[in-house]
Amino acid sequence: MPSDYSIAPITDDKEWDAFASTSIGGTPFTTSKWLKNVEEVSGGQQIRLGLFKNATLRAGLTAIAKRRGPFIQLGTPELSPHTGILLCNTPEGKGPTKREAEWQAACNHFIQYLSNRYDHIRITHTPDLTDLRPFSWAGWDLNLRYTYQLPLENQTESELWERVERRTRTAIRKAEKLGYECQETDDIDLLCDQYEKIYENGPTPINSDLVRRHLRLAFQAGLTQIFSVKSNSNETAAIVAFVKNENMTYAWVAGADPDHNNSGAASLLYWRYICQCSQNHFDFVGANLPSVAFFKRGMGGNLVPYYTTEYFRNEFLRNIVKVKSLFNRR
Known part of the structure; x- marks a missing residue:
């Protein structure tokens, strides 16, 4: 690493949150509060790294580290859509080439740092980070994934309605005619029970007990x-x-x-919530299964790609992870 660059942990919550809140790649899932909850639920250790150039913080990286037998893994934890690299929002120079060079330098420094310390790394980055070539050039695996994002800024309700697919508008009207009503609730147990109902014909993608613990902590902390x-x-x-x-x-x-799948109620819930949003964008969080993508597409969002980067110290470990993944899909 060139002498003017250094990587060091950022342990001060205020310093980290001040950087993350203004950085490219910063999300609610990269805040200190969120990471502390994840740390408690997962039993791992939160990692918050800063890349400094001449003592100035230029980039950051966050993930959760866990020991699995003799191996140390680093990754985006379950129930956190994104962690990964965060880039300072104020480039050092003008023009796209300066920004690209700064981004690639940050990637290269983190790649070197992490691959020297962890056996298996799997990090899901935000859609804001579109150039993951340095990871590919370094021999990491890149996995392309998708979500839908709906722009809300300066959009009237009628303009948002025009974006909604006809089949979904029909479903929303049906739910309204049947008398369905939306309301805020604090019933975490009900959410967990209905989360399990979605997958009643097979295993849940994330352990139900972990979902329950995470939801409870996030709700108590005012994060959801x-x-x-x-x-x-x-x-x-x-x-x-x-x-x-x-x-x-x-x-x-x-x-x-x-039992209510054909009622249009789920579409109504999303529609009513979107209409009262004060944020500029809405992320449906994932569109990587056909049925899920079909439902979310109907709400009128833009299809947006994002990447997962993965590193294995050796082929033996790669094969172990692949075998475990096959069993987890059953």
Whole structure:
């Protein structure tokens, strides 16, 4: 690493949050409060690194480190859509080439630092970070993923309605005619129960107990709001926990009762919540399964790519992780 660059942990919460809140790649999932909750739920150790150039903080990186037997893993934790690299929002020079050079320098320094310390690294970066070539050039795996994001700034309700697909508008009107109503709730147990109902024909993608613990801690810390939609017979048809910062709202954890799948209630819930959002953007958090993507596309968001970068110290470890992934999919 050139002598004018150095990487060091950032342990002061105020210093970290001040940087993360104004950086490219900063989200609610990179704040000190969120990371402390993840640390408690996961049993891992939060890693907050700063890349300094001539003692000035130019980039950061956050993830969770855990020991798995003889191996040390670093990654974006479950139930955190993104962590990864954060880049200072004020480039040192003018023009796109200066920004690209600064970004690539940050990637290269973190790649060298992390690969010398961890056996397996899997980090999901935000859609704001579009140039992940340095990881590929360094021999890391790049996995392309997608989400839908809906721009809300200066959009009237009628303009947002025009973006919604016809089939989804029909579903929303149907739910309204059937008398479904949306409301805020604090019923974490109900959300967890309906999260499990979505996957009643197979295993949940994330352990239900972990989801429950994470939801409870996030709610107690004021990091999430929960909204549900109920029928006129007081049955909850769908329920979603949302996480937000000043610029973006994220649909974090969702549940639904399959008995109400054809009611349009879930579409109504998202529509009503979006209409009252004060943020500039709404992220539906993932569109990587056909059925999920089909539902979320109907709300009129833009399809946005993002990347997961993955490193293995050796092929033996790569094979172990692949085998474990195959068993987890059953």
